[in-house]
Amino acid sequence: MESESPPLRLAARLPAVRAKLEDAARLLVCLDFDGTLAPIVEDPDAATATARNRNAVARLAERPDVTTAIVSGRALTDVRERVDGPSIYAGNHGLELARHGSIAVHPVARKRAARIERICSLLETALASVPNCRIENKRLTGTVHLRAVPAAAEPIARRITRRTVDRFGGDELEISTGKRILEIGPDFRWGKGNAVELIAADEPPGTPVVYIGDDVTDESAFRVAESDGIGIRVGGDEPSSASARVESPAGVASVLSWLDSLASDAAARSESAPGHRPENRPR
Incomplete structure (x- = not known):
């Protein structure tokens, strides 16, 4: 390629x-x-x-x-x-x-929607201390919004998010990146x-x-x-x-x-x- x-x-x-x-x-x-x-x-x-x-x-x-x-x-x-x-x-x-x-x-996304909901709920708690960090549950995917997070706190938010998804998402979920966001979704192509x-x-x-x-x-x-x-x-x-x-x-x-x-x-x-x-x- x-x-x-x-x-x-x-x-x-x-x-x-x-x-x-x-x-x-x-x-x-x-x-x-x-x-x-x-x-x-x-x-x-x-x-x-x-x-x-x-x-x-x-x-x-x-x-x-x-x-x-x-x-x-x-x-x-x-x-x-x-x-x-x-x-x-x-x-x-x-x-x-x-x-x-x-x-x-x-159909795969539909089956994993409950796992997305649980991860978003866990992140609401885990990231509560990070200023201006917002977690959005979109049912089939979740987004951690970092655009308003202070620069010094952003690495912390990213680290907590990855640790939480790795621990509770198992092999079913993955994280992808965008413009100051982290997207959490089903792990398949x-x-x-x-x-x-x-x-x-x-x-x-x-x-x-x-x-x-x-x-x-x-x-x-x-x-x-x-x-x-x-x-x-x-x-x-x-x-x-x-x-x-x-x-x-x-x-x-x-x-x-x-x-x-x-x-x-x-x-x-x-x-x-x-x-x-x-x-x-x-x-």
């Missing part, structure tokens, strides 16, 4: 991205929430998608030739309340998936990339995938998108499986508007092509 490189600014990749996407009959656009549609904030309950991103997502979701999905580490019920429009939502890093009017939960693969499998063959995210947990989804579409990382120039990047959630709104225009141009070319017949495609 090739080593990852820092993603280029999207402006530098635009000709290559356009070449991949502009002739596609359909697009699949998958979006993370925190750090992508919404700026990162100390209190996760206060996270809100920017107005421009909300409007851009709504416009894109209305297009019959674009499938729009939210793929988040948040619990499904949480993220669905924070952004309207998309027809598909994946919560808990893809362990729960809402589409076609139903919700699917990974599953992530956002798997969710994107499931969503993409419902699309017509040859549908390019665009995935936009900002964190380590988005890397598996970037790898899926880069096979026939594009992965776009939000933030710095650290090595990534995404080949392009934008600076912030403000840049995401511009990308979504550009994708809307790209899809409109493709639809106009298709309608003006000789022998074109209107076709109703399922969302």
Whole structure:
């Protein structure tokens, strides 16, 4: 496997991205929430998608030739309340998936939900003395939020969390890292990339995938998108499986508007092509 490189600014990749996407009959656009549609904030309950991103997502979701999905580490019920429009939502890093009017939960995650609840309860007590440390029980996964924890106390919180999960999680749970968070989840191979693969499998063959995210947990989804579409990382120039990047959630709104225009141009070319017949495609 090739080593990852820092993603280029999207402006530098635009000709290559356009070449991949502009002739596609359909697009699949998958979006993370925190750090992508919404700026990162100390209190996760206060996270809100920017107005421009909300409007851009709504416009894109209305297009019959674009499938729009939210793929988040948040619990499904949480993220669905924070952004309207998309027809598909994946919560808990893809362990729960809402589409076609139903919700699917990974069976292994369902079986280990009681262990997650116990670990979160134990951590509430074990980390009570760490200032501003918050434990979030998302039923299928748990998150230890460290963003507001003083720098001197953060190593202590990490050490206590790892010790607790090692002792009481057994072989059933694992810890993964993100931007000043520790994620506790079932110990088996599953992530956002798997969710994107499931969503993409419902699309017509040859549908390019665009995935936009900002964190380590988005890397598996970037790898899926880069096979026939594009992965776009939000933030710095650290090595990534995404080949392009934008600076912030403000840049995401511009990308979504550009994708809307790209899809409109493709639809106009298709309608003006000789022998074109209107076709109703399922969302």
